[in-house]
Amino acid sequence: MNICNKLPLFFYNEMSKEDGEKFRQHLKDCKNCQCSFAMLDFLQNKQEVQSAPLNVIQDIFNKTTRRRFFHAYVKTWKIGFAVAASLFVGFFVMFYSDEPQIPDTYSYDISPISYDDIAQIDMTISEIEYTGNII
Amino acid sequence: MNMKQLKDAQLVVLFKNGDAKAFEELVLRYQAHIYTYILSLTKNPDSASDLTQDLFIKVYKNLSKYNEENKLKNWIFTLARNIVMDHFRKHNKRFIPLENTAEDEFSIINILPDGSPKPLETAIENYKKEMVNSAIGKLSQDEQELIHLKDSFTFQEIADMQKKPIGTLLSKFNRSLKKIRKILSETAPEVCDEYMQ
Numbered sequence: 001m002n003i004c005n006k007l008p009l010f011f012y013n014e015m016s017k018e019d020g021e022k023f024r025q026h027l028k029d030c031k032n033c034q035c036s037f038a039m040l041d042f043l044q045n046k047q048e049v050q051s052a053p054l055n056v057i058q059d060i061f062n063k064t065t066r067r068r069f070f071h072a073y074v075k076t077w078k079i080g081f082a083v084a085a086s087l088f089v090g091f092f093v094m095f096y097s098d099e100p101q102i103p104d105t106y107s108y109d110i111s112p113i114s115y116d117d118i119a120q121i122d123m124t125i126s127e128i129e130y131t132g133n134i135i
Numbered sequence: 136m137n138m139k140q141l142k143d144a145q146l147v148v149l150f151k152n153g154d155a156k157a158f159e160e161l162v163l164r165y166q167a168h169i170y171t172y173i174l175s176l177t178k179n180p181d182s183a184s185d186l187t188q189d190l191f192i193k194v195y196k197n198l199s200k201y202n203e204e205n206k207l208k209n210w211i212f213t214l215a216r217n218i219v220m221d222h223f224r225k226h227n228k229r230f231i232p233l234e235n236t237a238e239d240e241f242s243i244i245n246i247l248p249d250g251s252p253k254p255l256e257t258a259i260e261n262y263k264k265e266m267v268n269s270a271i272g273k274l275s276q277d278e279q280e281l282i283h284l285k286d287s288f289t290f291q292e293i294a295d296m297q298k299k300p301i302g303t304l305l306s307k308f309n310r311s312l313k314k315i316r317k318i319l320s321e322t323a324p325e326v327c328d329e330y331m332q
């Protein structure tokens with residue numbers, strides 16, 4: 001890197017002590033760097049860091065750390081009470097309901113059946129077909 | 136506990152442990168540099184205010200997931216840059232030129248905000264600042280950004296943040312200085328003479 005290019009590092013004190021010393025020697029003889037150094041010095045005093053308007057900062061706080069959520073308006077014990085009541089009612093409905101349980105359609109009875117039982121069923125069906133009467 | 140004495144990383148830890156004041160300290164610590172940086176890119180105080188607000192809300196929402204506490208400043212500025220670029224994209228803008236103050240007919244009275252009498256030194260000082268800022272406003276967007284980032288970062292930090300070699304940044308910075316010098320010599324030679332004395 002061209003040594004003149006390092007002037008900003010020297011100006012902002014971002015050089016090692018050793019490099020800084022070398023650059024100081026260079027600065028004594030280099031008109032170009034002297035000119036840029038003066039320019040930087042001038043610029044630094046003329047640039048300003050501007051604070052954000054106060055209402056902007058206030059709005060940031062209001063929308064973040066000082067934001068009031070719904071639960072901030074309701075006392076915690078009220079929420080706890082409501083949750084406990086809901087759970088109690090839920091369990092009560094689940095265990096004491098008279099509604100018939102829906103059978104599991106994927107499970108069916110596979111208990112063994114004898115040949116005699118099958119013959120009996122066949123005979124009953126034949127009789128229905130022959131007489132047309134349901135016994 | 137005096138939050139002002141804490142480092143960024145310590146504030147982040149406090150925030151993660153539920154201390155909202157730690158976030159507020161971070162806002163107060165960075166708001167001016169961020170606002171100035173965003174203003175330098177947008178050239179519009181209203182947009183800069185809105186975007187500064189959007190930025191800190193985004194920081195607040197994401198800070199608990201952020202793990203590189205030592206690079207917090209870089210992260211905040213990178214977010215700021217992304218927010219501004221999104222803003223430009225939404226409004227189909229790449230760069231908004233600075234108001235053409237340098238080429239307007241200029242009178243020292245114009246820079247006195249309320250026309251009230253001020254000491255001459257203050258007026259002259261304001262004039263010089265105006266000229267310098269106007270010259271900076273004539274640089275390319277990248278060059279302006281670098282000049283403004285330099286207020287808050289070392290060259291090494293900017294190089295890390297932008298993933299560019301430090302030599303490239305130094306060249307750009309020196310080029311910007313030369314441009315500013317040239318612009319000032321044309322628009323305000325008396326300002327130029329002053330710093331060369």
Ligand SMILES: [Zn+2]
Pocket residue numbers: 003004005026030031032033
């Ligand atoms: Zn040199």
